[in-house]
Amino acid sequence: MGRMLSVAAARLGFRCHIYEPGAQPPAGDVAHAVTCAGYDDAEALIAFAKAVDVVTFEFENIPTAALDIIEAHAPIRPGREALRVSQDRLIEKQFLQDLGLRVAPFADVSDAATLDQALAQIGAPAILKTRRFGYDGKGQARLHSPDDAASALADMAGSPAILEGFVDFTHEVSVIAARSPSGEVACFDPGENLHTNGILHSTTVPARLSPAQRTDAILLAANILNALDYCGVLGVELFVTPAGLVVNEIAPRVHNSGHWTQNGCAVDQFEQHIRAIAGWPLGDGSRHSDVVMENLIGDDMNKVPQIAAEKGAALHLYGKADIKPGRKMGHVNRVKHH
Ligand code: AMP
Numbered sequence: 001m002g003r004m005l006s007v008a009a010a011r012l013g014f015r016c017h018i019y020e021p022g023a024q025p026p027a028g029d030v031a032h033a034v035t036c037a038g039y040d041d042a043e044a045l046i047a048f049a050k051a052v053d054v055v056t057f058e059f060e061n062i063p064t065a066a067l068d069i070i071e072a073h074a075p076i077r078p079g080r081e082a083l084r085v086s087q088d089r090l091i092e093k094q095f096l097q098d099l100g101l102r103v104a105p106f107a108d109v110s111d112a113a114t115l116d117q118a119l120a121q122i123g124a125p126a127i128l129k130t131r132r133f134g135y136d137g138k139g140q141a142r143l144h145s146p147d148d149a150a151s152a153l154a155d156m157a158g159s160p161a162i163l164e165g166f167v168d169f170t171h172e173v174s175v176i177a178a179r180s181p182s183g184e185v186a187c188f189d190p191g192e193n194l195h196t197n198g199i200l201h202s203t204t205v206p207a208r209l210s211p212a213q214r215t216d217a218i219l220l221a222a223n224i225l226n227a228l229d230y231c232g233v234l235g236v237e238l239f240v241t242p243a244g245l246v247v248n249e250i251a252p253r254v255h256n257s258g259h260w261t262q263n264g265c266a267v268d269q270f271e272q273h274i275r276a277i278a279g280w281p282l283g284d285g286s287r288h289s290d291v292v293m294e295n296l297i298g299d300d301m302n303k304v305p306q307i308a309a310e311k312g313a314a315l316h317l318y319g320k321a322d323i324k325p326g327r328k329m330g331h332v333n334r335v336k337h338h
């Protein structure tokens with residue numbers, strides 16, 4: 001995602017400086033400058049922050065101490081509050097609930113006793129999730145009945161967790177929303193998401209939503225942006241249920257389920273994010289085409305020669321050095337023009 005942000009920034013005439021602890025970040029191939037240094041390298045962090053006008057991120061688990069160092073020299077957008085809220089599932093759920101939004105029933109779990117209490121309150125089936133550092137279905141265990149409690153708790157490996165009631169949804173959608181420092185808000189058309197083994201498989205736009213549900217989805221995303229005094233692009237994942245929309249989680253960054261915008265809108269989520277953090281007016285993110293985005297995960301890379309020859313298919317590859325099972329290697333946007 002850093003790579004796609006960097007390309008979008010370059011298109012607007014900006015230069016990107018990538019900071020990444022790992023060697024050879026894919027974003028480095030398309031950036032003006034690259035620093036490969038740890039999040040604990042104060043000297044490198046200071047030099048980096050002094051060299052740029054504004055700092056953004058596409059990974060929400062950057063250590064607080066590193067952000068403190070950076071923030072002394074350059075503004076971080078979106079701000080620290082959005083990070084604090086979205087890094088911890090318990091704080092996130094409470095924040096969303098306080099906004100009056102519907103979330104899955106949840107309870108704090110730190111040990112066997114609190115898990116028993118949570119199960120008594122919420123019931124099974126349920127999902128136990130680590131409060132922090134979970135992604136792509138990692139750090140999650142499903143409980144089909146209270147008998148699964150011990151093994152689910154063991155899966156958390158001692159990390160603080162929350163128990164979530166199982167939401168009986170018909171399908172999942174997400175809203176990719178942007179807000180500029182002046183408070184201007186623009187939302188992309190909601191996309192419908194299909195997950196396989198907890199990993200996003202595809203996003204289809206338009207999503208199956210009634211006009212009222214579509215309005216609801218967009219208004220609640222705008223509500224979240226305003227409450228966080230947000231600057232940049234944010235992803236909001238929603239469950240569609242007969243009783244209305246339930247918020248699953250928010251991501252304070254460009255989002256995999258927004259990749260369709262690259263070929264479905266004049267201004268995509270990456271450019272919208274760059275515009276917002278640079279203090280530009282937001283661009284035209286209205287959808288001009290129907291799109292199905294499919295992730296290329298692991299061995300899906302074998303399909304690339306075929307997709308490259310396919311009509312209407314826009315291929316986006318990330319230039320990652322090695323193929324690994326479950327690793328996102330690229331995506332394809334299949335476009336149907338109106
Ligand atoms: P998450 O990492 O929280 O986004 O969860 C990954 C996927 O697991 C979601 O996109 C859903 O398909 C499923 N999931 C997560 N939480 C729940 C829940 N409370 N009820 C039903 N399905 C869930």
